[in-house]
Amino acid sequence: MNRLLLLTLTGVFALSAPAFAQTAEKLDPGAMAKIKDEGLNRSQVMATAFYLTDVCGPRLANSDGLKRANEWTKSQLTKFGLANATIEPWGDFGRGWDIEKSYVALTAPYYHAMIGAPKAWTPGTAGALRKSVVYVKATTEAELEQFKGRLRDKIVVLPVPVVPKPSFEPDAKRYSDEELQKLAAAKPAAPAAAADPAAAERLSQRRAQAALRTKMAEFIQSEGAAAVLSNRGGTDGTFNTSNGAPYAADAKPALPEIEMSTEDQLRLIRLAEAGVPVEVEMETRTRFQTQDLKGYNVIAEIPGSDRKLKSEVVMLGGHLDSWHAATGATDNAAGCAVMMEAVRILQASGLKLRRTIRIALWGEEEQGLHGSRGYVKNHFADPATMVRLPAHEKLSAYFNLDNGGGKIRGIYAQGNEAVAPIFTDWLQPFADMGATTVTLRNTGSTDHIAFDAVGLPGFQFIQDGLDYGSRTHHTNQDTYDRLVPEDLKQASVVVAAFVYNAAMRDQKLPRKALPVVAKPQ
Amino acid sequence: MNRLLLLTLTGVFALSAPAFAQTAEKLDPGAMAKIKDEGLNRSQVMATAFYLTDVCGPRLANSDGLKRANEWTKSQLTKFGLANATIEPWGDFGRGWDIEKSYVALTAPYYHAMIGAPKAWTPGTAGALRKSVVYVKATTEAELEQFKGRLRDKIVVLPVPVVPKPSFEPDAKRYSDEELQKLAAAKPAAPAAAADPAAAERLSQRRAQAALRTKMAEFIQSEGAAAVLSNRGGTDGTFNTSNGAPYAADAKPALPEIEMSTEDQLRLIRLAEAGVPVEVEMETRTRFQTQDLKGYNVIAEIPGSDRKLKSEVVMLGGHLDSWHAATGATDNAAGCAVMMEAVRILQASGLKLRRTIRIALWGEEEQGLHGSRGYVKNHFADPATMVRLPAHEKLSAYFNLDNGGGKIRGIYAQGNEAVAPIFTDWLQPFADMGATTVTLRNTGSTDHIAFDAVGLPGFQFIQDGLDYGSRTHHTNQDTYDRLVPEDLKQASVVVAAFVYNAAMRDQKLPRKALPVVAKPQ
Structure with missing residues (x-):
């Protein structure tokens, strides 16, 4: 019932394109209204999710299902009007x-x-x-x-x-309001304290258990x-x-x-x-x-329209691979369908984008973020040496979605204090859709980490958990049935708006200091 | 945590055997303490449930699994010290x-x-x-x-x-306290009003759907x-x-x-x-x-010790058959294990029982209470004619358990106003174990109905639902894993106490008026 009410309100809101409260960031109410209108009233996100899950099937690393999904997403992104769609090898994976x-x-x-x-x-x-x-x-x-x-x-x-x-x-x-307030007030997690005896004990126990399992x-x-x-x-x-x-x-x-x-x-x-x-x-x-041991990512672009800025890139993505006992609906067809829908919305809305938009659907995330790490190393920088390629300077941001099928409640600023107020302004048009919260806290375990590891602004959105933790994550029940259409529509418009704002902003997004690499002995 | 606390409290309680508040019914604190001690400290209910579910397997009507369960329960009841254990045919079932x-x-x-x-x-x-x-x-x-x-x-x-x-x-x-209070205040449900147009409409829809399914x-x-x-x-x-x-x-x-x-x-x-x-x-x-189309019940007795009263009988039971996709743990190995445990407790406690106790584990309940209906017709009365056999006068009560694996919160008096205050007194020693509520309301859908239909006092206990309605009832997940040991122990001692009290009471339990049978035209 709440969701229905929300849809009604946001539907009205989208059509009336109101002015927003004063923000430091320039917001374009007309663009926001177009994004909402396209994403809420002509959504294709569930059709995309259906193809990724039911039609492509399970998408284990380097499986037939992942190959089907690579081919289908490349073709579908092209149908959405994107350019340069390609299935790009990131390196050697395995069987x-x-x-x-x-x-x-x-x-x-x-x-x-x-x-x-x-x-x-x-x-x-x-x-x-x-x-x-x-x-x-x-x-x-x-x-x-x-x-x-x-x-x-x-x-x-x-x-x-x-x-x-x-x-x-x-x-x-x-998320309850209280939980979101707590997140908003949180500081970036301190690096795991080596001196914490309880944590060290747990780690040692886990290692002993793993060693026994191997034995x-x-x-x-x-x-x-x-x-x-x-x-x-x-x-x-x-x-x-x-x-x-x-x-x-x-x-x-x-x-x-x-x-x-x-x-x-x-x-x-x-x-x-x-x-x-x-x-x-x-x-x-x-x-x-064993014929082809390589891993692949699917990449496609909406070329920028601004002569000076089109060489700069805003990226968005999620991992396309899944585990094999279900169809990886919440992990992570949902994230891919939302990202594909976000670029479809931007393309269909006819909005001009200054910077180039690039979507990446990663392979082999489940075995260690291999697809995104390979891509970052090939295109931006090697985290081991921090030797940077020219494109490192040209990336404004990477936005990732991979915490299940729940709607977006905000974003992890990943310890980037300069970006937090910008995101706070960007969320303002989506407050009535439940997306309100910027936290400085880091979150890990997925592909934005590959960017963050080389000093690039990589972000993951905060999502309602739904039954991701209890029921679907890496289980045989991670199927299309778990997806909530209104949640995925909401997420699609929030992501489209973030990507739009990052593409239109005069400056690229601010960065944290570059990671310091220990000199080889 | 609550359950642990409960166990501690009742453990202490059992050992100290306190006097109870003044009741109209004579209660024997020593007997109640013995029952609690045996049932809470030396319980075998989970071992019995394990055999019924995991070892016997699914127990569909007239299946091999039900035959295994018939043989095992007959043998086990004999090991518990019961007499006259028998697998008794109730009539013709089918394949x-x-x-x-x-x-x-x-x-x-x-x-x-x-x-x-x-x-x-x-x-x-x-x-x-x-x-x-x-x-x-x-x-x-x-x-x-x-x-x-x-x-x-x-x-x-x-x-x-x-x-x-x-x-x-x-x-x-x-059950919340509020829900139990509501139950306690409830009157017997009025017979389905033929004049209720909404109910008539629903019935007609269901019939139409069933007819379409057949087509x-x-x-x-x-x-x-x-x-x-x-x-x-x-x-x-x-x-x-x-x-x-x-x-x-x-x-x-x-x-x-x-x-x-x-x-x-x-x-x-x-x-x-x-x-x-x-x-x-x-x-x-x-x-x-197709060799043996008969259906069977398993029957066993603890003979009464009182010269005058031992010809009178207190019965207890539940259905032993189940559906086939799981092992029928909550429907109804739980009820059978509790009833078997109740007679084991009575036998092991060494308490002398005036009336004869008879346990019945029914067959073919899921296809229409066939086992209990057949037994009642063979031994007590034909509900179609209300021609009564001599044993009809000799039955004090029948107690049934078949609402999942949850602990007992009270009992349905099944519209029997005279029995309600007796049950209220009998529950008093179990108030601190959560069993408090007598409701006049009728409940149906299981084997006490076969007794009620011929004017015999047949009762079903009120049980906490746990996940019976949402997860286990007639599903492939109705397995041993669902059973909560503390709940089954509690139920066993409550049932043992009710059966004990019914066996010891000077009078049989009061009855409702006999059903009136329409004369054949």
């Missing part, structure tokens, strides 16, 4: 991998089809396996040794990290197990996927492995622990692609 | 049905393993099918006719009743479709199952049909509606059992 069959069922003590998906970059089972199950629970190497000689030709079941309980908290939420995988394989069933959380038929097996061209072969729904995995574990003989049937077929 | 294989995947435009289960009593596919898909959306017979000639050898996809959205409400909830099924089959994919709601990987295909021995054959997860079904529908060619692979194998 492509696609699922051709996935089936897993309990076959004794009775039949029950289970929910799961092959772990990324694991091999298939070479036909159907039907094996008895051993539950391998070990928190130390000594405990692991107790399974010596017991795993040959078995399907190994690994522990569940979190046992689900009935949930008294809603899956989805939006377990080696042990299970060397003991001759047939396959592995693992779990990394989720509930209600939703399961998480985790970092896959190695994708490097020369990676050692791993065992077939299925990441299971938590409830199915726990049933296997309870039966095994009670001494009930358990048998599982599984069949996975996966296809490795 | 048994079990799943031997269930696999369904999208194979074009790309591969994606989907979540679903064969609809109960549908035949298998006789090997793997790989067919293109037609979405049959019809709200009238005329719309249905448009699919004439288009379904041969296709997999038909049916509409989704409710499109899911991100959820801002928690799955699980408990659609006949049409799709007569048009030569290969199989059907349908959906009855659910979200996040959870899907609902619905009433199955006919189970009668002479039922017409149906098409193979899978009940799908909503998100998977919606993806098929969106692709089909966009004109993207969609291909699905499916393989189901189901096994019909």
